[in-house]
Amino acid sequence: MEKEGVIIFGGSAGSIEVIMNIFPFIPANYPFAIVVVLHRKNTAEYHLEDVLSRNSNIPVIEIQDKMQLKPAHIYIAPGDYHLLVDDTGLFTLDYSEKINFSRPSIDLTFECFANAFGNRCIAVLLSGANSDGAKSLKIIQDNGGLTIVQSPESAKVAIMPMSAINLFSPDVIADIPEISGMLLEASKYPISHYISQIKHGDELNNSLPIILIVDDLEDNLFSLNAVLKFEGYIIHLANSGALAIEMAMKQQYDCIVLDVQMPKMDGFEVANILSQNDFTKNIPFIFLSALGSDKEKVLEGMDSGAIDFLAKPVDPPLIKAKLKLCIKLSSKYKNSKILFNTIKEEHSSLKEVNSDFAASLRYAQNIQQAILPAAEVLNYLFKDNFVIFRPKESIGGDFYLVKEIGNKIIFICGDCTGHGVPGAMMTMITHNIINNIIDNNKKVVPNLILEDIANEYIKAFKNEISNITIQDGLELAVCTYYKKEKKMQYAGAGRPIFIVKQGIMEFLKGNSTGINAHISKNVKFTLKEFMIDEGDQIYLYSDGIVDQFGGPKDKRFTTKRFAHVLASCSNLTMTEQKEIIENSILNWKLGFDQIDDILVMGLKF
Amino acid sequence: MTSISTLKIGPSEVDELIMLINDYSGYDFSDYSMQSLHRRFQRYVDLNKIADFKQLLQDLMNDSPMLNNLIEELTVNVTEIFRDPSFFAAVRSELVPQLNKLPLIKIWHAGCSTGEEVYSMAILLKEYNLFDKSIIYATDINQTVLDIAKSGKYNIESFKENEINYIESTGNKKLSDYYTVLNGEVLMNDDLKSKIIFSTHNLVSDKVFNHFDLIVCRNVLIYFNKSLQDNVLQLFYDSLTENGILAIGSKETLMFSPIESKMQVVNANWKIWKKKV
DSSP states (O other): OOOOOEEEEEEOTTOHHHHHHHGGGSOTTOSSEEEEEEOOOOOSSOOHHHHHHTTOSSOEEEOOTTOBOOTTOEEEOOTTSEEEEOTTOBEEEEOOOOBTTBSSOHHHHHHHHHHHHGGGEEEEEOOOSSOTTHHHHHHHHHTTOEEEEEOGGGOSSOHHHHHHHHHSOOSEEEOHHHHHHHHHHHTTSOHHHHHHHHHTTOOSOOSOOEEEEEOSOHHHHHHHHHHHTTTTOEEEEESSHHHHHHHHHHSOOSEEEEESOOSSSOHHHHHHHHHTSTTTTTOOEEEEEGGGGOHHHHHHHHHTTOSEEEESSOOHHHHHHHHHHHHHHHHHHHHHHHHHHHHHHHHHHHHHHHHHHHHHHHHHHHHHHHHSOOHHHHHHHSSEEEEEEEOSSSSOSEEEEEEEETTEEEEEEEEESSOHHHHHHHHHHHHHHHHHHHHTSOOOSHHHHHHHHHHHHHHHHBOTTTOOBOOOEEEEEEEEEETTTTEEEEEEEBOOEEEEETTEEEEEOOBSSOEETTSOTTOOOOOEEEEOOTTOEEEEEOTTTTTOEETTTTEEOHHHHHHHHHHHHTTSOHHHHHHHHHHHHHHHHTTSOOOSOEEEEEEEO | OOOOOSOOOOHHHHHHHHHHHHHHHOOOOTTBOHHHHHHHHHHHHHHTTOOOHHHHHHHHHHOHHHHHHHHHHHSOOOOOTTSSHHHHHHIIIIIHHHHHTOSSEEEEEETOTTSHHHHHHHHHHHHTTOGGGEEEEEEESOHHHHHHHHHTEEEGGGHHHHHHHHHHTTOSSOGGGGEEEETTEEEEOHHHHTTEEEEEOOTTTOOOOSOEEEEEEOSSGGGBOHHHHHHHHHHHHHHEEEEEEEEEOTTOOOTTSTTGGGEEEEETTTTEEEEOO
């Protein structure tokens, strides 16, 4: 099992709206798994996963016992169970005692992820009304994971984030847009790479941080300047609130240190004005005041969004430490802002391209379907039949063809390498070649048809002059049925078939390799002949079904399993068989993407 | 807050403890879910303030009551009367009509723990006049919890919530009709016990012992790994009568198990299944 990264959210009161704001930004091809553990009541009526999946591009699933974690899925921990995980990503539920009055316990799950995923784990602790998650968030950090705490100002209930911030220094404190930005940015790298990048502060811009210090007494300004100027900062000074605001509108500061008691405009007013302007509202600031010991004033300062409130006279090591935190915050904010703008632009231009593309793809789909025989033709030629045709994308590399020539029926199942647009173009070319061979060259015997196709392929795709050779090729099963003689002939290039004769199933293999431009000019195909009785059935198929990954152990469906399914239902009607085959492949690939075009034809005589 | 012990249980300690328990008691926990087991061992070590692992192994080998106590601590025994009220509502509306048709109703509560769910079922059967023709087998691996179950004595604290559960399970009487409060303890009515047989049974090693019309085993399989889950589900299947019903925990699944294709869904939300004929 390849080791993947995981993003894990913990939260309580006020956290659902946070994740509802983040999840719509997660793209369908997101490389990591996302796990959500919230304190919530377990009710049969309210399903969080249903609410969340409405706005999500990736599947949202409530975890069941022994479910396997996979990338590009959002997993919701069920209410009233503890959630455990091992290092293969296997979930286990547990109904043991509540921890800190909570089940699920965020601490328990975070600790499990810390042990199982180490530096491949990003944990986000959100709004909430108790201290669950703080202790284990530190364990995630200690084990090399990235710890993100929702900024207390942005949290509906700040107790949970504050408990973590009070306990240790989380790697990142961020509001909702910043968290979304980071999760998107993370998806561009291997997860451990991104985590170490953030932890070790490899910033996007290397310029020195700029700090503005505001105090009406110039002595204070100069003494602080003396303390901080050798710490690697560029320092600007201002001796009034009005001046500070003017300067802050021109220069993006990384932190503002504000005296509270100033004539005309005090520090709180300055902070208030700055917080209402888009350019300045995200600058972290620190209040400085002789009022530092006054509880009410401190609270007022915190209300206006200050990072901290320090008492005068300032303790130099303390303010240096606080500044470091501010700078970290500010640079994270800048990074995520730059990123966010880029993503926004990319997103809108992609959207335009996508809508043009989708329109032409729909049209291509119509063209491709036009070359496939209509259901009426099959119904007319065979006693009973079914066709399962499921391209991976709206168009694909699989095709089939049925032709009646005199008293003979020729039917072919083909699989061109590739899927999507290139696959579809190959099917159109191949379709033409085959029609030409049958209609104009009057070939009906399967091995001869295949040999002609091989030669046409060499002509079409091996360009000796320009030295460009198309690598793609195709696999085919070709059958010809002689109605009068009740005789069947088959030849294959990489595509075997199944026959059920009088209830007994047989697997018929032709040549094992397909046709491509490198094939030898004198290639010969083996012809097989057999008699057909009424009620006999033939199955042609592309490799999409047997190669499909899925099942409990992420394995291929395999020809063996396909044979079992066919054998189990071959005595039923073709419509019933179709349903059973479709269901068994759907069940098999549960949670996996379809990896290739799937084509299965069943024909009854 | 849980106290922080100096001894940290890791995967190798878990392995050693499993081996020791198997050697000295015959109980095989090797197919239990490692994650849950790890937590149970850590909990035991924390609660008993054990600091030295070697000493712990030594003590367990020399002190069989201590070993038994550890084994009992390994199984999770958290349960309550009418837990998941809507499950019991589903039993009332969807299973009772079928049970009604039977001349004799045989029920197995596998992993019954301290018995609250068994009494819930007994109460429910009583309310539909099915109790007299029922026999309920209630089994668990752990003798101590079975003794509690048999006594029918519970802490009064937990019964406030239980009364609400009962009402939500669409019960039409009062839960307190079914118990007496004596000396600060809840005592389940004696007649509820008259049709219940309590007995030890180890799902890991014991085999089919009877056939049942209904098997209830909720939130027990989660403590097992996939292969043990498969074995136990097969055991349940083999213990079901024709048309027999199996109820597992709502977050447990029959998917990918050997019996999945042989069972049909009765209630998908509450994972109630019926043996296909």
